[in-house]
Amino acid sequence: MTDIVRGLDVPGARLHYEVRGSGPVLAVIGNPMGADGFGRIVPLLTDDYTVITYDPRGIGRSTRDDDQEPTPELLADDVARVIGAVTSEPVALFGSSGGAVTGLALVTRHPGVLHTIVAHEPPLMEFLDDGGQGLAGMDDVFATNLAHGPALAMAKFFGLAGLQAGPGKMGPPPTPESLKQDDYFLRHMAPPTIRSKPDVDALLATGTRIVIAAGVKSKGQLAYRSAYAFAELLGSEVAEFPGDHTGFLFTAERFAETLHKVLSH
Numbered sequence: 001m002t003d004i005v006r007g008l009d010v011p012g013a014r015l016h017y018e019v020r021g022s023g024p025v026l027a028v029i030g031n032p033m034g035a036d037g038f039g040r041i042v043p044l045l046t047d048d049y050t051v052i053t054y055d056p057r058g059i060g061r062s063t064r065d066d067d068q069e070p071t072p073e074l075l076a077d078d079v080a081r082v083i084g085a086v087t088s089e090p091v092a093l094f095g096s097s098g099g100a101v102t103g104l105a106l107v108t109r110h111p112g113v114l115h116t117i118v119a120h121e122p123p124l125m126e127f128l129d130d131g132g133q134g135l136a137g138m139d140d141v142f143a144t145n146l147a148h149g150p151a152l153a154m155a156k157f158f159g160l161a162g163l164q165a166g167p168g169k170m171g172p173p174p175t176p177e178s179l180k181q182d183d184y185f186l187r188h189m190a191p192p193t194i195r196s197k198p199d200v201d202a203l204l205a206t207g208t209r210i211v212i213a214a215g216v217k218s219k220g221q222l223a224y225r226s227a228y229a230f231a232e233l234l235g236s237e238v239a240e241f242p243g244d245h246t247g248f249l250f251t252a253e254r255f256a257e258t259l260h261k262v263l264s265h
Helices: 072-086 098-109 133-148 150-161 176-194 200-205 222-234 252-264
Strands: 004-010 013-021 025-029 050-054 091-096 114-120 209-215 238-241
Touching: 004 072, 013 072, 025 072, 025 098, 050 072, 072 098, 091 098, 098 114, 098 176, 098 200, 114 252, 133 150, 133 176, 150 176, 150 222, 200 222, 209 222, 222 238, 238 252
Parallel strands: 025 050, 025 091, 091 114, 114 209, 209 238
Antiparallel strands: 004 013, 013 050
């Protein structure tokens, strides 16, 4: 398939999406990460899959034209429309972090769109057995953003989530545009994502193959613990992937190999 870069009008937004490669369709999504964040792993998948990536509404090149909150349910509707613009057949989906939460919402809101979901470290913090400490910490992050701005709030966010600032992980210094995106994430995207409570019975009833995944170097981190707590409710094992929460960035080749093995199982 020839590479495709397109825009799609949906209620309240215009979505940027990209299609590359050939073979069975695999959607790769994040939240707040857009298509560019998967730039290292997508080229490693396109020999085996037709890969769909996109920018969530309000992120990157996707615009947001109304005041609808970008809940997992609304984002799931967006992803369903993007997939529908590419194929009418059921597809596989890899969701990272908030994208995993979006994908789980997609399973129940649009049964039949996905035959398989690999949900990598979904931050489903309502399922943590920590007495609400994680959610209280996130509320403090959100309050910090409102009072002092996104730079300080994001530093708190990374600390609370247990994400370490290793070599090359911090990226370039913040710009006005990146700070604006961080503010949008903290005000609008993160709160409904971390408080999402997917219906386990409804998920299992769809017949979609659900794989919960976590990075071998993420042990102890909030999203890692959320993944294991949710997998236990599903009655399933957790698929271990190389690296940490962003293993698809820093261990891209081994991560792609693992994803292919999981999807081929």
